Amino acid sequence: MTCNLSRFSFPSLPLDRRSFLKATAASAMAAGLAPMGMSGRSRVAAQDANPLNAIFGEGGEAAGQGLAFADGMNLAMTGQGAFFGKVMSQGALLGAKTIGEAGGPTIEVTINDHQSGEVPPSVNGVRKLISQNKISTLQTSYGAPSEALIPIIQQSKVLTFNGGGSSPKQLYQEYLWQTRMLFAYDPTPGALHWLADTYPEAKKLAVIGTLENGVEALDELVPKLWPEYVPGGEIVAKEIHDVGATDFGEVIARIKSSNPDAIFTVSFGNDLGYIVKQFREANVPLPIVGIEFTQDAQTIAGDAYDTFVFATDYYDAENPNPWNAAFVASHTAEYGVAPEYYGSNYYEQVFVIWELMRRVIAAGGDPTSGEELQAALVANPVFKSVYGGDASATGEMSFDVEAHTINKPMGVFAVEGGKPKLLQPIAPELVPVKVKQEG
DSSP states (O other): OEEEGGGOOOTTSOOOHHHHHHHHHHHHHHTTOOOTTOOHHHHHHHHHHOHHHHHHOOOSGGGTTTOEEEEEEEEOOSSTTHHHHHHHHHHHHHHHHHHHHTTOOEEEEEEEEOTTTOHHHHHHHHHHHHHTSOOSEEEEOSSHHHHTTHHHHHHHTOEEEESSOOOGGGTTOTTEEESSSOTTTTTHHHHHHHHHHHOTTOOEEEEEEOSSSOHHIIIIIHHHHHHHHSTTOEEEEEEEOOTTOOOOHHHHHHHHHTOOSEEEEOOOTHHHHHHHHHHHHTTOOSOEEESOOOHHHHHHHGGGGGGEEEEEOOOOTTOOOHHHHHHHHHHHHHHSSOOOHHHHHHHHHHHHHHHHHHHHHHTTOOTTOHHHHHHHHHHOOEEEEEEEEETTEEEEEEEOTTTOOEEOOOEEEEEETTEEEEEEEOOGGGSOOOOOOOO
């Protein structure tokens, strides 16, 4: 299923007449069209007052104003992962809108639904985005649906970013770049290190995950690192469940029978909320450490989530960095809530695309060419970020031009009062070295 942003709506965001008129006006602004009564001089003044122009530079021809740019998204818009599709698309659509308002190009986003991780709709839908919508860039998500796209995007030279389901098989691939630390793989050593330091008597570890992503972390890293961090440490149980499961009774029973000292999980989304809640309801008080946090999972688990610890490159909506402050303000105005981790990554990706367009335009090239956009990224892999920074400076992120990974700060977080609280940063030396996979 593919859909154009102008026709896609979210059940939780009803579009009444007032909202429709507001959205229509916003689309006109993004396309560089002035509202009635706004002169060219007024438009320039509006851009000058836009906080994004102070961060990214003035709008106009050099910023791509007047250009039409086709971007595609490959997301979980339906199924058990629809939460991810919702927040990811919201972040990207907001980015496209605000770039237009800042005097940038008209970025039209068309969304394909991979139905929460299914490979056939991912492949077939993206083929249509390329052949029919003529996309220059793609923003994808999940592991398996993105891995299946590699030959397609390489043949078509579509510059692709994944800010949601990064996996080792996506590394070292032309035209495919990760904008988050590798899902599960990168934070696992930091998580296990914290667990070993905090609970030195814990020897026996039970692990839980899925086959959709995080497989390498469970199969390779955990069995190798846990005995290194904990003398005599061993894995006593390994449970694999379906994505979207809500009843973990049998999993809990088998893990209890293995008598572990702690639990480590690379499960994600709402699944995590059910896991933590049901372990606590079963009177299992063991430490549970994971690799992500979503507010939806916290809502499912309720107060039980205050016993959960996770490690990741967590996004902080309260970060005072000027770009992040502008992002939070615009996201709250647009959707009524502050942004979260996944939405922030896809918002950022649109700005990476815009910056690459600026660079290609400055060099006299074609800013709709995926090949030229990637060349500009390789030539200078450093970009502004809503992560990091401080009240006086934006954050900064940089790509590894060989592995096609990103460098962002990671930490170990507790949940207190339903909100994440940093316990300690993850030292850079704990991030695994990326090895190019053969085949």
